[in-house]
Every structure is written in structure tokens, then in C-alpha cells.
Amino acid sequence: MAKLSINHTVEGLGEYLRDQRRQAQLSLRQLAEQANVSNPYLSQIERGLRRPSAEVLQQIAKALRISAESLYVRAGILDADDSGARMVEDAIALDPRLTERQKSVLLEIYRSFTGSDTSSSEELSEAIQAVNTEEA
Known part of the structure; x- marks a missing residue:
């Protein structure tokens, strides 16, 4: 049951990141470059296949100019x-x-x-x- 909850959290995070990236009018490649992560890795995060570390979330948040804390909450790292x-x-x-x-x-x-x-x-x-x- 816990695994299902984690998967749901990761998928929700990925959707949120994709929405934020689109609102920022950035391509996947542009965001990956600005966040200093690989393009395939960022794609996996957006599709809910990977759960990023707090450090990666912070880099993505900085590139998107959004609160890292909001990403931590969506990733289940913070309440x-x-x-x-x-x-x-x-x-x-x-x-x-x-x-x-x-x-x-x-x-x-x-x-x-x-x-x-x-x-x-x-x-x-x-x-x-x-x-x-x-x-x-």
C-alpha cells in the first residue's frame, strides 16, 4: 500500500513539474540544461518513473524560479x-x-x-x- 502511495506522489510531482515547465515556456532540454540534469533523467521524473533527490528538486526549482519547498511537499519530502x-x-x-x-x-x-x-x-x-x- 505504501508503494502505491509513493508512486502516486511521484506521478503527481512529474505532472506538476511538466505544467510548471510549460508555463515557463521551456523545453525539456532547456530545463534539463538549466537544472544541470540529463535530459532523459528529467523526462523520467516528469513521467513519474523516477523519484528525484532533494538536491535535484532544488536545482529544478531554481531553474523554474519556483519554491523548492513546494516541490519537496509534492515529492513527499516535507509535510x-x-x-x-x-x-x-x-x-x-x-x-x-x-x-x-x-x-x-x-x-x-x-x-x-x-x-x-x-x-x-x-x-x-x-x-x-x-x-x-x-x-x-
């Missing part, structure tokens, strides 16, 4: 409850339409509503600056 807040913060941090000030204010508001610990604000600010530096 959804553990990563929900982080995914929201990542989405805010990575939104290119927002200014630094807007990102900061949105994060403060979000954290005030959720009661999140704000001690990681410096770490998040550094991440936001790094993302903006890469885009420039």
Missing part, C-alpha cells in the same frame, strides 16, 4: 504544514513586480497575521537582495 508559510514568503521575495519596500511591508503584514517569528527577517532580506542582484 505541507511545515512549508506553507515559507512558500508564501518565497513568493513575496521572488515577485519581480514588487519593490524592496513593498516586499518588506508585505512580509511584516503576513507575519503579523500568522504570528510568525520575525527573527529571520535579516536572512530573508539578504535572500531578497540576492535575488534582485541576480536579476539585475
